[in-house]
Amino acid sequence: MxxxxxxxxxxxxxxxxxxxxxxxxxxxxxxxxxxxxxxxxxxxxxxxxxxxxxxxxxxxxxxxxxxxxxxxxxxxxxxxxxxxxxxVTRDYLRSLVKRRTSRVDTTMPVITKDRKKLRLTVVCLTLSRAEQSQIHAIRLAIMQQIAARAAESDLETMVKDIMSGDLSRDLFKAVKTIYPVRRIEVTKSKIERIAAV
Missing domain, CATH: 3.10.20 (Ubiquitin-like (UB roll))
Incomplete structure (x- = not known):
């Protein structure tokens, strides 16, 4: 009952x-x-x-x-x-990685023009295996490009650029002058908090 x-x-x-x-x-x-x-x-x-x-x-x-x-x-x-x-899904990321190439992972926090803090993970895939000095140069170029882009963009613009693939395209153009690159993807983003002024 x-x-x-x-x-x-x-x-x-x-x-x-x-x-x-x-x-x-x-x-x-x-x-x-x-x-x-x-x-x-x-x-x-x-x-x-x-x-x-x-x-x-x-x-x-x-x-x-x-x-x-x-x-x-x-x-x-x-x-x-x-x-x-x-x-991005693990399956998709796995499908991009090829043998005898280098995968360069870069994770960095950036602060946008409107003081929002965003943590980004970028994966760069090369056409052939790169040396350690070249990997370092690729990572540095990616970090400089993203920091400059964030400084002149508000959060909304930054998110649109990531989702449309515009940011990946611009990173590709900057990095291919250092070493032959097959693909660059912004694989993860996370909005963390409003940055202190």
Whole structure:
């Protein structure tokens, strides 16, 4: 008998919950990326949702890019988000790496023009095996280019440049003068906090 009452309470609790449509930020076109459920809309704020870039921009060649959005506002039956980071899938990254070549990983924090702190991971893949001095020169060139780009871009512009591939293209142009490069990818980004003035 007690069990029946418990089930009844559980059903009532479920009925009290409501579905909310989750939208990406305006800079990504406010696309709807799914639904989430809660009894109290205040509990949604801070919840992190994931979607592929393919779902956001309707381009299925970008399904290897996983994006993270944090809910920061709820209005009516809609939840609105802010971009907090991205990562490319392991399978995609593995498919890029070839034998007898060098993989140069660079992870660095950058501060944008609007004082936002962003941590980026960039992978550079060479056409043949590079020497240690060349790897060092490649990493240095990547870090200098990214720092200069961040200093003149706000966070929104920086994120757009990463997602569109513009930043990777510009890094490729800068690095190929040092050593023959096959590909450069910004494989991960994470917004950390507002930098101190």
């Amino acid at each position: 007690a069990r029946k009452k418990q089930v009844g309470r559980r059903v009532e609790g479920w009925k009290a919950k409501k579905w909310y449509r989750v939208h990406v930020p305006e800079s990504f076109g406010k696309t709807e990326i799914g639904d989430t459920i809660t009894a109290d809309p205040e509990n949604l704020v801070g919840r992190v949702m994931t979607a592929t870039l393919a779902e956001v921009v309707q381009d299925y060649s970008k399904s290897h890019i996983k994006m993270k959005f944090k809910i920061n506002n709820v209005a009516g039956e809609s939840a609105y988000t802010e971009f907090v980071g991205h990562e």
